[in-house]
Amino acid sequence: MQRVSRCLFLVVALSALLLASAACAQEADYLSENLIPNGDLELDADADGYPDGWPRVEGAQLLSEDGNSFLRVSPYGGPNFELPLEPDWIGVTVRLRMRCNGVVLGPEGWHDARMVMSWNDADHQHVAPWPDVLRGEGSFGWRRMERTFTRPPGAQFLNIGASNFAAEGTVDYDDIEVRGKRRPPLRDLPLPAPKEDLWGLEGAWRQESATRGKVCLNGLWQFRPAFGPEEIEAPPAGQGWGCFKVPASWHGDRSVDVRPALAWEDAGIADATAAWYGREFTVPAGWDGRQAVAAALAAYESSASGREVRLTG
Numbered sequence: 584m585q586r587v588s589r590c591l592f593l594v595v596a597l598s599a600l601l602l603a604s605a606a607c608a609q610e611a612d613y614l615s616e617n618l619i620p621n622g623d624l625e626l627d628a629d630a631d632g633y634p635d636g637w638p639r640v641e642g643a644q645l646l647s648e649d650g651n652s653f654l655r656v657s658p659y660g661g662p663n664f665e666l667p668l669e670p671d672w673i674g675v676t677v678r679l680r681m682r683c684n685g686v687v688l689g690p691e692g693w694h695d696a697r698m699v700m701s702w703n704d705a706d707h708q709h710v711a712p713w714p715d716v717l718r719g720e721g722s723f724g725w726r727r728m729e730r731t732f733t734r735p736p737g738a739q740f741l742n743i744g745a746s747n748f749a750a751e752g753t754v755d756y757d758d759i760e761v762r763g764k765r766r767p768p769l770r771d772l773p774l775p776a777p778k779e780d781l782w783g784l785e786g787a788w789r790q791e792s793a794t795r796g797k798v799c800l801n802g803l804w805q806f807r808p809a810f811g812p813e814e815i816e817a818p819p820a821g822q823g824w825g826c827f828k829v830p831a832s833w834h835g836d837r838s839v840d841v842r843p844a845l846a847w848e849d850a851g852i853a854d855a856t857a858a859w860y861g862r863e864f865t866v867p868a869g870w871d872g873r874q875a876v877a878a879a880l881a882a883y884e885s886s887a888s889g890r891e892v893r894l895t896g
């Protein structure tokens with residue numbers, strides 16, 4: 584009788600994983616309303632010449648061209664908002680239009696035109712890292728910009744402002760949207776082929792002797808980042824499993840073949856410090872009565888505390 588085994592590995596790595604985010608067709612389903620009041624800058628009901636709902640600061644003025652209103656910011660600074668983050672948000676998506684007019688960089692790297700951002704904790708103190716914000720320099724016409732930012736652990740607020748830290752020049756902002764992003768529901772990515780075709784061992788490398796056998800389990804495995812340190816048990820089927828081509832390292836390698844489930848398509852894998860691998864295989868005929876051992880021959884591991892590989896099946 585053949586035995587079918589399920590093999591599960593938890594691989595923990597402390598460094599952040601850098602993978603390009605895939606476009607998400609259903610992203611709008613998981614975005615909040617716009618958190619910026621009067622984001623298109625068209626509302627000035629009190630006719631004071633300043634956008635309603637915006638904090639008033641020196642150097643920011645409401646202008647209009649061809650019936651469209653926008654905000655012009657001169658050096659130095661700009662109006663800021665501190666936005667509370669809902670508990671189930673995994674990040675924010677920022678969209679805006681920017682136009683720069685003779686923006687000359689200052690001495691520091693951040694002395695440019697930028698939608699400045701800081702994640703803040705419950706005490707309104709900065710939480711690392713500094714986001715790679717939407718920015719501009721020099722001169723260019725209206726440019727549409729968009730980026731999704733992953734919420735770091737501990738962030739309870741997002742401080743964000745239409746700013747100009749440059750030495751010279753003005754920057755114009757319009758159509759600003761900042762939307763909280765909820766984690767999509769956990770669903771598995773369907774396997775690209777029947778399990779029997781995908782995980783059959785007929786074509787696998789193998790080595791046999793009278794008493795021992797080896798068979799290679801390389802190929803497409805199920806893969807799922809662990810969402811937080813509390814996930815030390817293997818997630819059940821239906822809880823956001825995607826796929827990953829073994830052997831390869833997801834540790835900072837942008838070229839690996841990862842097929843993400845929707846749940847972690849944008850945010851989950853970028854901050855993953857651990858991930859689950861899983862697949863089924865049929866113990867080869869003739870191995871009845873033998874002890875079967877699944878071995879990870881090239882699992883990434885270091886002596887740093889907390890980095891480990893767990894075999895659970």
Ligand SMILES: [Ca+2]
Binds near residue numbers: 623624625651757758
């Ligand atoms: Ca406008």
Ligand SMILES: [Ca+2]
Binds near residue numbers: 632636
């Ligand atoms: Ca006003």
